[in-house]
Amino acid sequence: MQDARVPQQAIDVFSHYYAQLQAGATGMIAEADVEPLTGIDRAAHLEVSPEDARTAADATVVIKLNGGLGTSMGMDRAKSLLQVRRGLTFLDVIVGQVQHVRRAHGVRLPLIFMNSFRTRDDTRTALAAHPGVEVPGLPLDFEQNLEPRLLATDLTPVSWPADPDLEWCPPGHGDLYTALQTSGILDRLLDAGYLYATVSNSDNLGAAPDPEMMAWFAASGAPYAAEVCRRTPADVKGGYLVVRRSDGRLVLRETAQTPPEDAELAADLTRHRYFHTNNLWFDLRVLKKTLDERQGILGLPLIKNRKTVDPTDASTPEVIQIESAMGAAVEVFDGATAIEVDRSRFLPVKTTNDLLLLRSDVYGVGDDFRVRATVEPPLIDLDKRYFATIADFEARIPHVPSLAGADTLTVRGDWSFGADVVVAGDVVLDEATPNSGDAPGRAARVAEGTRLG
Numbered sequence: 001m002q003d004a005r006v007p008q009q010a011i012d013v014f015s016h017y018y019a020q021l022q023a024g025a026t027g028m029i030a031e032a033d034v035e036p037l038t039g040i041d042r043a044a045h046l047e048v049s050p051e052d053a054r055t056a057a058d059a060t061v062v063i064k065l066n067g068g069l070g071t072s073m074g075m076d077r078a079k080s081l082l083q084v085r086r087g088l089t090f091l092d093v094i095v096g097q098v099q100h101v102r103r104a105h106g107v108r109l110p111l112i113f114m115n116s117f118r119t120r121d122d123t124r125t126a127l128a129a130h131p132g133v134e135v136p137g138l139p140l141d142f143e144q145n146l147e148p149r150l151l152a153t154d155l156t157p158v159s160w161p162a163d164p165d166l167e168w169c170p171p172g173h174g175d176l177y178t179a180l181q182t183s184g185i186l187d188r189l190l191d192a193g194y195l196y197a198t199v200s201n202s203d204n205l206g207a208a209p210d211p212e213m214m215a216w217f218a219a220s221g222a223p224y225a226a227e228v229c230r231r232t233p234a235d236v237k238g239g240y241l242v243v244r245r246s247d248g249r250l251v252l253r254e255t256a257q258t259p260p261e262d263a264e265l266a267a268d269l270t271r272h273r274y275f276h277t278n279n280l281w282f283d284l285r286v287l288k289k290t291l292d293e294r295q296g297i298l299g300l301p302l303i304k305n306r307k308t309v310d311p312t313d314a315s316t317p318e319v320i321q322i323e324s325a326m327g328a329a330v331e332v333f334d335g336a337t338a339i340e341v342d343r344s345r346f347l348p349v350k351t352t353n354d355l356l357l358l359r360s361d362v363y364g365v366g367d368d369f370r371v372r373a374t375v376e377p378p379l380i381d382l383d384k385r386y387f388a389t390i391a392d393f394e395a396r397i398p399h400v401p402s403l404a405g406a407d408t409l410t411v412r413g414d415w416s417f418g419a420d421v422v423v424a425g426d427v428v429l430d431e432a433t434p435n436s437g438d439a440p441g442r443a444a445r446v447a448e449g450t451r452l453g
Contacts, residue, residue, distance in 0.1 A: 054106065224283070380408075
């Protein structure tokens with residue numbers, strides 16, 4: 001890490017976690033040690049004056065996590081450069097959202113991306129197409145730190161001469177706090193008079209900068225806040241907040257931190273009612289003070305992430321990535337809180353199912369660049385054998401069907417879609433769909449202008 005010029009503070013953080021890993025730490029959080037989260041504010045009930053909103057927005061910075069390549073969808077560049085609407089990438093929409101708030105409220109509102117070493121160059125090139133997005137005196141991005149991937153067999157750094165980049169990984173988005181300090185961005189923001197940060201993933205276009213929420217956070221006096229939504233059966237695998245019985249602090253509990261014997265209670269939507277959106281807020285002054293007091297190590301819970309050296313080749317050696325979640329910082333700060341937000345602030349694109357919805361007429365993009373549902377979104381389930389990667393998805397769905405009248409769309413088998421297809425109600429396409437004109441197991445096509453359902 002020293003040879004790679006990783007900052008000493010980041011090396012110290014890695015060493016902190018490595019010692020835990022050697023000692024057999026699992027990061028598990030038992031159900032017996034926690035209570036459900038209850039009694040939190042709701043964004044729908046906020047009453048904020050225009051002046052309070054403007055004042056808070058002028059003291060806030062928007063940070064977007066942009067280190068992902070979208071490898072689960074077969075991508076090899078920054079996921080934020082993927083087109084999500086006709087002519088618009090994630091990046092274009094994010095920039096548009098920020099610039100709208102600047103114009104509407106007459107505020108500075110910097111936009112800063114946390115890139116990884118794999119996404120930085122592509123992102124900077126794309127941002128060059130948006131003159132004026134940079135706030136004078138502040139950069140548009142900073143880079144996550146690096147750490148070595150470890151062989152699962154003996155915890156030594158993996159050697160992979162065929163592609164040395166695969167020997168390294170970012171240390172999870174919990175590195176946000178370390179990278180803000182080691183990059184100098186934290187001090188520069190404070191020196192420029194910024195007090196608060198709102199942070200979210202770049203693939204979640206629902207997390208648009210919201211001056212009313214900025215005013216809520218400023219008035220709350222909380223050092224840290226997390227946005228949560230009501231859980232549904234589709235959210236049982238995500239992280240959620242709980243209250244630790246020993247000290248009453250809020251704690252983020254990820255699926256990987258749940259003991260198998262607690263899985264049933266963890267999935268109980270009547271017990272644990274909210275999931276963590278990974279949209280969060282923090283006071284820059286408190287973060288600076290806390291990092292200084294802890295000598296740069298916040299001590300977030302360890303996440304032990306198992307992968308293969310080459311994520312696209314399951315036959316390559318198993319490695320461990322030492323990670324932490326940025327949302328886990330909720331337990332670090334005295335007085336940390338949470339707020340319930342509408343589901344519209346959680347629109348992540350993790351699969352091509354999500355992408356199909358976002359590209360369809362189910363969603364619209366307004367003049368303020370906010371992405372809003374026009375109808376209740378249907379459930380999409382595309383066959384992973386043929387639609388999991390972007391290349392396969394776009395080859396089979398060059399024309400996005402109308403989904404505004406759909407309840408569900410399930411595709412099994414190798415189907416392609418012509419132009420002007422309309423899906424209504426519940427539709428299932430399978431390898432043996434009657435009248436498809438194709439034998440089971442062969443590619444089938446939904447012809448132009450077809451109405452399904």
